[in-house]
Amino acid sequence: MTTTDSNKILMVIGFTLILTLGLGIVSGIIFEQPKLAKPGYELPDAAPAGEAAAPAAQDPPLADLLKTASAEKGAAIFKKCTSCHTIDKGGKAGNGPNLYGVLGGPHAHMEGFAYSDAMKSLHDKTWTADDFYHFIKSPQAYIKGTKMSFPGLGKPQDRADVLLYLNSQSDHPVDLPKS
Template identity: 45%
Template sequence: MDDRFNTMAGWALFAGIIALGGTIVSGKIFHGGRPEKMGYAIEGVEAEGGAGADEGPGIATLLASADVAAGEKVFGKCAACHTVNQGGANGIGPNLYGIVGKPHASIAGFAYSDALKSVSGNWTFEALDAWLKSPRAYADGTKMTFAGLGNGVDRANVIAYLNAQGSNLPLPAAEAAPAEAAANAAEPAANAAEPAANAAE
């Protein structure tokens, strides 16, 4: 009986030594230090939301060529939380019928976050553009968890679609191109110099 116990104890001790040795060796080979660069990029995924996601034309220029039908498709990302039909029920988010031009946090029966209640003014085209780009940047503390639309064209299309759902406000004038704006600024100076040149002549 003692021999059997000694044999079992010996094998248990041997297994413990092997396990300890394996742990030490694996620790030398596979060390768990903090990597220099955290995470890795996933190819083919477009970053959405966040400041500086796109530096293209302003919303007024994009709205001039916005596509309402394309906006309806992009709105599919919003449809899980929002209705947009007249008299539609509030869901996770408020009903958005006629939202363009309305004051912030003004849809009856919806429990808005204090963050959005504290934002003054109306849902202008510019305000909706900023909100859709990054809700958290627009109203820090908002209950809306959507990351935002990084593509300015998508935002313009959605805004045009929302505007067509009961608001129908006139779209803002497109911004002048930089070269055109510079030429327009130089024109008054040239016109002012012309009488002086004529007088000298």
């Protein structure tokens, strides 16, 4: 390659760079964006000014849900839980404790399981049907600091079905709410 060829190549590269810079400047002038007073986007309020936001939907009473609850459906729904929990009498813990006979027992009921400090602090509190129903709706919201990473069961009837199933998996089932 001769010096003339090298110069031509360098000139093409230089011309391309100048052309790219020039086009960037020209397009910036043509498509100029106004400066924002405040960065970000304005989002509409959830409720118009002066009006209260709509209250969150309340779950139906547990006693009403239990009237139509099914332990068989609860067993099917509980399969989601078996990746971490066992339900056999005397069963071993997985990532979560064994849940046989959990209702009516203390919150941190399984000896030797590494519960979170939040759950250990509730060891003297008994799992009632109502407590467990609300816990499985959203474990992290119900007991702040729990290690349980499951997001919860959103459908009230699913929670009632699981509750009925868990209660059937016990030597001493608890009395469930009745209306």
